[in-house]
Amino acid sequence: MENVRQQWTAVLALTAMLSGQLATPLAYADQQEKEGKKSKAEEQDKVDTATPIKHVIVLIGENRTFDNVYGTYIPQRGQTVANLLSKGIVNADGSPGPNKDAAKQFQIGTITPASYFINTNVLTNPNKTAYALLPTPEAGGAPPQTETLSQFKTDPVSSATPFDPKTFSVNLLGQFTQGLDVGDLPLLYTGATGLKNCQTDPTKAPFACAEPDTRIPNYASLPNTVFELSGPKLPYDSYTGDMVHRFFHMWQQSDCDVANASSSDPAGCKNDLYPYVGIARDDSGSNAMGFYNVQKGQAPLFRWLADNYTMSDNFHQAVMGGTGVQHTMLGTGDSIYWEQVGNFPAQPPASQVADPTPTSSTNDKYKADKRWTNCGDQSQPGIQPIVNYLHSLPWRPDRTPSNCAPGRFYMINNTRPGFLSNGTIDTAGITAGTSVPPSSLRTLGDALNEKHLSWAYYGGGYNAAVRFDNGSTDPIDVMIGTGGDWYCDICNPFQYATSIMGNPAQRQAHIKDVIDFFADLDQGHLPAVAYVKPDSFEDGHPGYSKLDLFEGMIKKIFNTLQAHPDLFKETAFIITFDEGGGYWDSGFFQPLDFFGDGPRIPLVVVSPYSRGGKIVHNYADHASILKFIERNWHLRPLTNRSRDNLPNPVATVGNPYVPRNMPAISDLFEAFRFEHEDDHES
Secondary structure, eight states, rough: OOOHHHHHHHHHHHHHHHHHOOOOOOOOOHHHTTTTTSSSSHHHHHHSSSSSEEEEEEEOOOOHHHHHHHOOOOOOTTOOOSSSTTTTTTTTSSOTTTTGGOOOOEEEOOOOOSSSSSSSSOGGGEEEOSSSOOOOOOOOOOHHHHHHHHHHHHHGGGGOSSSSSSTTTTTHHHHHHHSSOGGGGGGGOOOOOOOOOOOTTTOOOBBSSSBBBBTTTTSSSOOOOOOHHHHHTTTTOOOOOOOOOOOHHHHHHHHGGGGGGGOOOOTTBBBOOOHHHHHHHHTTTGGGGOOOOGGGGSHHHHHHHHHHSEEEEEOOSSSSOOOEEEEEHHHSSSSBBOOOOSSSSSOOGGGGBBBEEEEEEEEEEEEOSSSSSSSSSTTTTHHHHHHHHHHTTTTTTGGGGTSSTTTTTTEEOOOESSSSSSOOOOHHHHHHHHHEBBBOOOOOHHHHHHOOOEEEEEETTHHHHHHHHTOOHHHHHHHHHHHSSSGGGGGGGGGHHHHHHHHHHHHHHHEEEHHHHHHHHHHTTOOOOEEOOOTTTTSSTTTTTHHHHHHHHHHHHHHHHOOOOHHHHEEEEEESSSSTOOOOOOSOOOOBBBBBBOOOOOOEEEEETOSSSSEOSSEHHHHHHHHHHHHHHHOOOOSSSSSGGGGOOOOOEEEEEEEESOOOOOOSSGOOOOSGGGGGGO
């Protein structure tokens, strides 16, 4: 206990000095008062597990690559890390390093032929040229100023943070979100860009103009490499611009060709078309090349967690693209597809099927940037280049069982569940192809139910979304429940599932709000498996959230766990992100099938069995979390095609990042130190 007290003293001092944002944790006196309380999860403790871990909490933030958060992290003595600093891409002060060209970005003058491509070796050399300077980073949806209470009430559907401190009380903010301690709620007041407001109606919420982000030092003359997200006008507590992060775009940005393969990158992915592809889609400029600098006090809690617990520098988003597909993989180990249900169509309408063919030889904007693809048919637009590339790789990821099945249309970009939050079927959305028909895809929830193991998905704002779907016109419910904006329905893999969401008893037992999570945690009785998804206020997503807000939620969970030491000693608190959000990353990623993997993202494991600042290098992705749960609770892989069937990696000699038995993903057991595991069998 004394050791933990010293650790928290250090992180508090660091946080107060460098960010001044995160509130003081629970006092140790309060913790000691609760020290003797017995966990109420006695029945759960009797369940047979392979390790001392009886509870897993999976907290999922939004849209940060590993280098975006940990690019300048220096590990503890005896540990190594692969990041921007260790590779010489940047110096510790954030300036370009001797190997800065490893992040150099290119543009394509003429696309020859004018068809979808995922590598640029098929193009003649004069058509591909390096940027002399990076394109200007753009405001990209970051809010220009605060929203007043009057503006919120006028149009709650378009409402956005930050909020005006003169008209929004802290108590009111506490009604919007339950993911923060009271002392951290003022973070929802701060961070507006101060740039131009393009909202012409003064009664409605401000929104950003399409303009350069002039807060970034030398924004118009940035060297062609990564750049630091800080400056006199850009403190850590700032909203920053968003960028493209969609399926076909991310494959294209990665610029993969086996001809470029090396021992450190056998996939041959150059990752050198990030701004080019993004500009064609959303004019986000060079936003993808930004990173935070922990050496300057940015991301202080993430740094402290890495110093004191276990971090992976080889954990990956499981699918190319955005939010929805990643969360589906977290819950199912597979990709969701269109199923004919009842009287709904047998396939999505043609207007919702993607066609990534460039609109012209000089414009890479896609003809149809949509939600679905019939990827088992190589005659469909955009499919053959990916399949041909996978076929060319020595480990043949085109043969992995989790690939596209013939005749099925798979969701590749964000598409809402066919169940509304109250369990009603979204008939209009399914008919339009903008919602997924109720799915029979097997989930981890089904597997846990079969073994009578407790579990829950806690989604921030879920209760408000239910009230909205039940007809509430309360402005807070309207804001949170409209279109999955602040309660993230596409983040809930179980909301797609007929077996869970279509069953009122299952829905009531397992689909809950974050406020329920903190109530359960504070009472000391967690389920065996708890997925925790922040609402969009504190998920850390660029544009509408901030990384320090996500740190605030991490801290609240950590503090509450520490207040229940008996619970903490048998809990693994896993902190990760859904995907990289379009940020650039320097790490290798392993193609596993048509859908991914994708770039590295942060993963930190907080547990009494993961202390010491260890960095693990075994290759892992979202399905690795499934593998950990399955191994710990003696479960089988979910289906015969889900990625949890893949073997654990066998490290390449001299390179722990590249498995020599690809395709392979870790079960995360290397992140823990379990002594005499057999002694812990119950």
